[in-house]
Amino acid sequence: MENYPFSENSINSSIAFRSLVNATSYPGRTFQINKLNKPSVLSNAAATILITLCDNESNVYLSKEYNTDEVRNWLIFNTGAIISNKKNADFVIGTWKSLLPLNDFKIGVPEYPERSATLIIEETKYKKVKCNIDGPGIKNKLNIDLPNPELFIENNNLYPLGLDFYFTNDLEILSIPRSTKINIIKSEF
Amino acid sequence: MNEMSKNENLDIQIYNFAYLDENTKRMIRRALLKALCIPGYQVPFSSREMPMPYGWGTGGIQVTSACLIPKDILKVIDQGADDTTNAVSIRKFFQKTANVAVTEKTSDASLIQTRHRIPETKLKEKQILVYQVPIPEPLRFLEPRETETRKMHALSEYGLMYVKLYEDIAKHGHIETAYAYPVKTNGNYVTDPSPIPKFDNPKMNNSPAIQLFGAGREQRIYAIPPYTNVKSLDFEDYPFEAMKANFKCSICGSSDSYLDEIIVSDDGKRSYICSDTDYCKEQTKLNSKKED
Numbered sequence: 001m002e003n004y005p006f007s008e009n010s011i012n013s014s015i016a017f018r019s020l021v022n023a024t025s026y027p028g029r030t031f032q033i034n035k036l037n038k039p040s041v042l043s044n045a046a047a048t049i050l051i052t053l054c055d056n057e058s059n060v061y062l063s064k065e066y067n068t069d070e071v072r073n074w075l076i077f078n079t080g081a082i083i084s085n086k087k088n089a090d091f092v093i094g095t096w097k098s099l100l101p102l103n104d105f106k107i108g109v110p111e112y113p114e115r116s117a118t119l120i121i122e123e124t125k126y127k128k129v130k131c132n133i134d135g136p137g138i139k140n141k142l143n144i145d146l147p148n149p150e151l152f153i154e155n156n157n158l159y160p161l162g163l164d165f166y167f168t169n170d171l172e173i174l175s176i177p178r179s180t181k182i183n184i185i186k187s188e189f
Numbered sequence: 190m191n192e193m194s195k196n197e198n199l200d201i202q203i204y205n206f207a208y209l210d211e212n213t214k215r216m217i218r219r220a221l222l223k224a225l226c227i228p229g230y231q232v233p234f235s236s237r238e239m240p241m242p243y244g245w246g247t248g249g250i251q252v253t254s255a256c257l258i259p260k261d262i263l264k265v266i267d268q269g270a271d272d273t274t275n276a277v278s279i280r281k282f283f284q285k286t287a288n289v290a291v292t293e294k295t296s297d298a299s300l301i302q303t304r305h306r307i308p309e310t311k312l313k314e315k316q317i318l319v320y321q322v323p324i325p326e327p328l329r330f331l332e333p334r335e336t337e338t339r340k341m342h343a344l345s346e347y348g349l350m351y352v353k354l355y356e357d358i359a360k361h362g363h364i365e366t367a368y369a370y371p372v373k374t375n376g377n378y379v380t381d382p383s384p385i386p387k388f389d390n391p392k393m394n395n396s397p398a399i400q401l402f403g404a405g406r407e408q409r410i411y412a413i414p415p416y417t418n419v420k421s422l423d424f425e426d427y428p429f430e431a432m433k434a435n436f437k438c439s440i441c442g443s444s445d446s447y448l449d450e451i452i453v454s455d456d457g458k459r460s461y462i463c464s465d466t467d468y469c470k471e472q473t474k475l476n477s478k479k480e481d
């Protein structure tokens with residue numbers, strides 16, 4: 001049993017999902033995720049999202065760093081997910097740089113805006129730009145650092161279509177859904 | 190198996206935590222997160238048959254089941270009351286299948302499932318309010334075809350809804366719709382607030398709590414994230430008005446809570462009491478403290 005991602009699957013996936021609900025409901029705020037058994041290259045937070053949400057109907061795109069035997073075997077064995085290309089992916093995992101350009105991912109269609117990709121951005125070693133965010137789930141405007149904020153602004157302009165982002169860092173998760181409006185405070189040159 | 194198996198209560202052992210199986214929960218959970226990302230948009234989901242008839246909150250129960258954690262304190266209300274059949278049976282259902290703590294106090298609850306009311310007590314951050322929804326499509330009675338209403342939402346083509354409200358004014362001199370009063374969520378989708386009285390509509394706007402909607406028979410899930418603009422549709426010259434019966438509660442004396450009308454004698458004598466039983470109890474307590 002020790003090798004299963006969650007020790008008590010039903011209980012721990014419910015707790016993990018509550019963190020995802022909170023993160024998605026309150027964009028720009030950091031929420032905590034618990035540890036689980038996962039491939040070493042994946043963060044706990046990213047692995048939690050995949051294990052909690054993916055099943056045999058989910059197309060998952062793994063960027064180069066994550067497309068390893070260990071990750072693929074773990075994901076397929078535990079969820080039955082389908083490893084897919086960029087275009088069909090429901091869930092996408094990778095570092096920020098490896099996922100650019102974002103144009104290849106599906107943004108939904110006007111009748112079905114939910115048929116869009118969820119991007120999980122691993123590691124935080126991207127060039128940071130100070131931004132101010134506002135929108136649903138944000139009480140008072142929040143200051144956060146984002147990579148290439150112009151891409152998030154572009155994404156928000158597509159609303160109600162667009163991509164939904166989770167930033168994951170070890171045990172932490174932060175969401176920027178398509179509904180979040182972004183203002184650049186100052187660019188770092 | 191989970192902790193449940195250690196429990197000697199055989200009733201509990203035969204269910205997965207919170208009744209639904211993990212695959213179903215995953216499907217609902219994906220729908221819920223997309224719903225939160227697109228406030229007010231109805232996400233289709235493959236609704237399951239639940240051990241109760243449609244119209245008894247099968248949608249709400251599936252959302253609650255997918256969200257519940259062991260630490261939760263659950264409150265269930267039906268028209269504001271904790272002690273009516275629907276509320277009692279759903280509360281018992283989750284006590285049995287999820288072994289969660291329950292409460293009648295709005296402020297103590299971490300997850301509230303509701304049929305047709307929003308509690309009077311202000312909700313807090315991270316509290317989850319799950320609505321039971323009979324007809325999630327606000328345009329359904331105006332346009333029966335799903336393909337058409339879907340297109341109307343995609344094009345933000347809501348003229349028909351305004352015509353309906355206008356016809357109310359032309360016929361009755363005011364907007365007659367008193368419950369399930371349509372709202373616009375985040376300036377985009379026209380959304381059905383479920384059949385809550387329009388008195389409750391303003392509570393949806395900018396609420397710190399997470400509002401989730403489940404329609405079991407119609408197979409739709411939608412959400413209003415916290416701090417989201419929710420505007421009841423109206424006209425400049427006929428602004429939206431939240432209204433209630435102009436009386437005081439005959440138990441607690443409150444004049445600011447939503448009232449139920451009850452007939453108390455054979456000759457039709459009427460009395461008004463708070464629809465929110467928890468609020469009424471709290472007010473009664475406050476009053477007796479004041480008297481002391």
